[in-house]
Amino acid sequence: MFTSTFADALTLLATFDARVAEIVWLSLKVSGGAVVLGTLIGLPLGACLAVGRFPGKGAASVLVNGLMGLPSVVVGVVVYLFLSRSGPFGSAGLLYTPTAMIIAQTLLVIPLMAAIARQVVEDVWQRYAEELQVMRFSWWQSVTTLLHDCRHSLVVAVLAGLGRAMSEVGAVMIVGGNIDGATRVMTTAIALETSKGDLPLAIALGLVLILIILALNALAFALRQWAMRRYA
Amino acid sequence: MFPIQIRDLRFSPNGRAVLDGIDLELGSEGITLVLGPNGAGKSMLLRVLCGLVAPTGGTIAWGEGARPERGVMMVFQHPMLLRTSVLDNVALGLKPLGVPAAERQRRARAVLERIGLAHRASENAPRLSGGERQRLALARAWLTRPRLLLLDEPTASLDPSAAAEVERIIREIRTDGTRILMVTHNLGQATRLGDDIVFLADGKVCEHTPTQRFFTRPQSTQARLFIQGELPWRMAF
Ligand SMILES: Nc1ncnc2c1ncn2[C@@H]1O[C@H](COP(=O)(O)OP(=O)(O)OP(=O)(O)O)[C@@H](O)[C@H]1O
Ligand SMILES: [Mg+2]
Numbered sequence: 001m002f003t004s005t006f007a008d009a010l011t012l013l014a015t016f017d018a019r020v021a022e023i024v025w026l027s028l029k030v031s032g033g034a035v036v037l038g039t040l041i042g043l044p045l046g047a048c049l050a051v052g053r054f055p056g057k058g059a060a061s062v063l064v065n066g067l068m069g070l071p072s073v074v075v076g077v078v079v080y081l082f083l084s085r086s087g088p089f090g091s092a093g094l095l096y097t098p099t100a101m102i103i104a105q106t107l108l109v110i111p112l113m114a115a116i117a118r119q120v121v122e123d124v125w126q127r128y129a130e131e132l133q134v135m136r137f138s139w140w141q142s143v144t145t146l147l148h149d150c151r152h153s154l155v156v157a158v159l160a161g162l163g164r165a166m167s168e169v170g171a172v173m174i175v176g177g178n179i180d181g182a183t184r185v186m187t188t189a190i191a192l193e194t195s196k197g198d199l200p201l202a203i204a205l206g207l208v209l210i211l212i213i214l215a216l217n218a219l220a221f222a223l224r225q226w227a228m229r230r231y232a
Numbered sequence: 233m234f235p236i237q238i239r240d241l242r243f244s245p246n247g248r249a250v251l252d253g254i255d256l257e258l259g260s261e262g263i264t265l266v267l268g269p270n271g272a273g274k275s276m277l278l279r280v281l282c283g284l285v286a287p288t289g290g291t292i293a294w295g296e297g298a299r300p301e302r303g304v305m306m307v308f309q310h311p312m313l314l315r316t317s318v319l320d321n322v323a324l325g326l327k328p329l330g331v332p333a334a335e336r337q338r339r340a341r342a343v344l345e346r347i348g349l350a351h352r353a354s355e356n357a358p359r360l361s362g363g364e365r366q367r368l369a370l371a372r373a374w375l376t377r378p379r380l381l382l383l384d385e386p387t388a389s390l391d392p393s394a395a396a397e398v399e400r401i402i403r404e405i406r407t408d409g410t411r412i413l414m415v416t417h418n419l420g421q422a423t424r425l426g427d428d429i430v431f432l433a434d435g436k437v438c439e440h441t442p443t444q445r446f447f448t449r450p451q452s453t454q455a456r457l458f459i460q461g462e463l464p465w466r467m468a469f
Contacts, residue, residue, distance in 0.1 A: 130308070131308060134305060135325055135327075135328055135372075136302055137327070141327060148314075152315070231358045
């Protein structure tokens with residue numbers, strides 16, 4: 001039973017099963033979209049927290065760090081409330097669409113990416129602060145300069161965001177609804193197929209998920225090695 | 233902006249006086265060297281002058297009206313190098329001045345010519361040697377045409393030929409019309425570069441005299457001891 005399930009799973013992958021391909025593609029689009037938005041918002045936010053001098057800075061950092069571990073179902077419920085028919089954005093009709101899933105995952109990854117970016121940028125800011133001040137850099141110029149300078153380390157933040165987005169179930173399940181052919185992604189499909197007893201499909205998707213995450217980390221590792229050789 | 237008149241300047245953060253009533257006047261031209269033992273407050277004086285640290289007492293009066301917004305630059309002993317090309321690191325100095333990117337690059341290239349690093353413009357800055365880093369930092373400051381340039385031990389840990397090259401650049405910057413205030417521990421360098429010497433000890437100015445007089449007839453006991461302590465080392469060359 002165990003080996004035959006695995007064999008079936010591998011057959012699904014080897015034959016590029018259309019169902020598997022569709023689900024994987026949607027996963028990549030949703031999580032990729034969320035990470036692009038998360039990068040555009042989370043990294044500058046983290047850098048601002050590192051560089052800025054404003055009242056409540058400590059509290060803001062604690063908040064971002066705390067939100068890093070936010071359960072994805074909670075994000076799902078909150079986004080659901082906003083997007084549901086009676087909610088403030090109900091008229092947009094976004095609930096149970098990939099867009100809703102992107103919104104939920106974006107909110108999920110922003111604190112994580114911001115927290116990592118804050119840490120990375122803060123270390124460099126400690127060393128650069130005086131010189132940038134002497135050159136009369138505005139705080140925003142400092143933020144953009146530091147983000148660019150830390151670009152190789154910040155890949156870690158992007159990857160962490162992508163890993164979090166691709167592996168979470170709760171938020172996409174609630175706001176996406178796991179609709180076949182419309183909002184079914186790898187994690188929600190795995191949960192459903194396992195409960196239905198279609199283990200080969202669940203395992204095939206699980207293998208793809210693991211492969212994608214491993215490949216991304218290998219890529220990041222290679223990039224960091226390259227950067228270290230180049231700038232060491 | 234000149235003369236700059238520093239009166240009773242104090243910095244004593246937690247009761248301990250780092251700057252203990254500095255009185256100093258800086259005219260509009262030349263290179264003034266700051267000498268003094270470790271911990272005398274030399275670096276702190278530079279940091280107060282460029283506005284990084286607010287003094288806890290005393291006044292700095294900038295002549296001819298006020299101090300210009302971007303008139304003072306400082307080069308640190310360990311200059312910051314961004315993980316990008318030499319050219320971009322130099323051009324960085326112009327970024328806060330709102331100079332367009334293409335013009336920044338053009339001017340950075342021109343100043344790299346003058347410091348003899350033009351052929352390495354596209355290399356990665358963190359790969360430069362100590363002497364080349366110092367020259368890059370000088371170029372970055374020079375590019376902004378400061379009225380007053382503060383240098384903190386720019387040749388510390390450089391070999392004699394690298395130090396000589398840095399000294400050449402410093403002279404050129406002075407000739408370009410920039411007033412220079414520079415900290416050094418190298419007495420030979422002080423005689424070569426300095427128009428006048430400020431001798432600092434325990435956060436106070438013990439002596440401010442023309443270079444030659446400082447070495448031939450030092451007025452204060454501290455300066456005399458300081459020079460004597462260093463002299464055998466100087467004569468070894
Ligand atoms: N931010 C600060 N707050 C309080 N004390 C400081 C601060 N920065 C430096 N000091 C102290 O001020 C004293 C003078 O430091 P400074 O760096 O100016 O010495 P220096 O003359 O440049 O010495 P060196 O020749 O070793 O570079 C030192 O005892 C140092 O510990
Ligand atoms: Mg010092």
